[in-house]
Amino acid sequence: MRPTDTPDRSAATLLAHGGMTPDANDGSVVSAWQPSATFARDHTYALRDARYDYARNDSPSWEPAESLIATLESGADARLFASGTAAGAAIVQALKTGDRVVAPRVMYHGLRAWMIDYCAEWGLQLDFFDANTPGSLDATLAAAPTALLWIETPCNPTWDIVDIAQAAALGHAAGARVVVDSTVATPLLTQPLLLGADLVFHSATKYLNGHSDVIAGVAVCREPDDFWQRVVAVRGRTGSILGSFEAWLLQRGLRTLSLRVRAACDNALAIAQHFDGHAAVSAVLYPGLTCHPGHAVATRQMQGGYGGMLSLRVAGGREAALAAVKRCKVFLPATSLGGVESLIEHRATIEGPDSPIPADLLRLSVGIESADDLIDDLDQALSG
Numbered sequence: 139m140r141p142t143d144t145p146d147r148s149a150a151t152l153l154a155h156g157g158m159t160p161d162a163n164d165g166s167v168v169s170a171w172q173p174s175a176t177f178a179r180d181h182t183y184a185l186r187d188a189r190y191d192y193a194r195n196d197s198p199s200w201e202p203a204e205s206l207i208a209t210l211e212s213g214a215d216a217r218l219f220a221s222g223t224a225a226g227a228a229i230v231q232a233l234k235t236g237d238r239v240v241a242p243r244v245m246y247h248g249l250r251a252w253m254i255d256y257c258a259e260w261g262l263q264l265d266f267f268d269a270n271t272p273g274s275l276d277a278t279l280a281a282a283p284t285a286l287l288w289i290e291t292p293c294n295p296t297w298d299i300v301d302i303a304q305a306a307a308l309g310h311a312a313g314a315r316v317v318v319d320s321t322v323a324t325p326l327l328t329q330p331l332l333l334g335a336d337l338v339f340h341s342a343t344k345y346l347n348g349h350s351d352v353i354a355g356v357a358v359c360r361e362p363d364d365f366w367q368r369v370v371a372v373r374g375r376t377g378s379i380l381g382s383f384e385a386w387l388l389q390r391g392l393r394t395l396s397l398r399v400r401a402a403c404d405n406a407l408a409i410a411q412h413f414d415g416h417a418a419v420s421a422v423l424y425p426g427l428t429c430h431p432g433h434a435v436a437t438r439q440m441q442g443g444y445g446g447m448l449s450l451r452v453a454g455g456r457e458a459a460l461a462a463v464k465r466c467k468v469f470l471p472a473t474s475l476g477g478v479e480s481l482i483e484h485r486a487t488i489e490g491p492d493s494p495i496p497a498d499l500l501r502l503s504v505g506i507e508s509a510d511d512l513i514d515d516l517d518q519a520l521s522g
């Protein structure tokens with residue numbers, strides 16, 4: 139859906155209004171949940187609104203969230219999907235047999251595993267670069283023509299930072315389209331399209347909805363070009379659409395995004411600073427700390443905070459890390475991220491035996507609770 143017509147307002151104001159305007163007939167401040175699967179034509183057999191014929195193609199229930207997210211990302215168009223995975227997959231499925239994808243070695247593990255299988259089975263070439271090795275992206279791009287360069291920043295679970303402007307320039311010089319998984323940064327902290335990316339997508343399950351009660355995704359384009367039309371067609375033709383009620387819940391969640399992201403950033407920084415140098419912790423991985431290798435780039439490309447995600451490497455190793463998770467009382471031992479409640483996970487267990495994640499690493503999704511409660515909880519859990 140196209141951006142709202144009030145892009146000059148601040149993100150906090152646009153979000154609080156949730157992409158909605160009062161109903162012309164009854165003044166309702168909140169738009170109604172619209173579950174209709176189909177749309178009746180008028181007496182001339184014309185559609186009343188050319189966008190809406192059947193709700194697998196387009197639905198008024200998606201409009202407020204799509205227009206709001208398009209505006210926040212400074213994009214031309216945004217489309218909701220059934221999940222973040224569906225949004226990312228649609229971008230790969232819009233490629234053609236023989237196309238080459240270049241992606242970071244460390245990226246969201248579910249999409250990475252799917253991409254490896256899909257590219258092998260459907261005749262696409264897939265090559266990985268190491269986001270932390272200078273020259274790795276240049277060398278990978280130089281090896282063969284590239285259709286799609288995939289970036290994720292900050293990146294799970296070390297919160298490595300990719301310089302989007304630099305990567306986009308390299309990708310474009312190699313003739314590639316550039317897509318950013320910006321789930322962790324949110325449109326409030328980073329706007330990849332303004333840094334040169336062509337496409338951005340989010341798992342809206344995470345910060346955008348923010349309440350751990352909806353699985354959703356969204357993709358946004360800088361230009362509604364032919365490739366974007368293919369992405370939109372994948373959604374309609376494969377039916378990877380968001381349910382109307384889930385879209386309504388997402389729209390409701392978005393209204394508090396600016397408060398939630400600010401609280402999560404503040405809490406995460408407080409936790410990172412508290413445990414930096416702590417006897418039970420061998421390393422704190424958080425781009426907001428000056429010792430993090432991505433700190434300078436993060437400071438340039440993230441505005442207003444470094445995000446709500448951080449990882450702790452536990453000095454006692456795997457067993458000490460697992461024991462600490464079990465002792466947490468405020469942090470819940472669950473996977474996922476970006477909700478109002480804080481979560482902690484032993485990432486190597488979640489990803490399984492093939493995981494490249496160090497066994498002493500605990501991943502924290504910091505919520506909006508009191509920072510003191512969160513720090514006390516981790517202190518008692520780590521001191522055993």
Ligand SMILES: *Cc1c(COP(=O)(O)O)cnc(C)c1O
Nearest residue numbers: 221222223246319321341343354
């Ligand atoms: C969760 C997540 C995804 C996948 O999103 P789903 O909504 O779970 O399908 C993709 N990328 C990142 C960075 C994520 O955290």
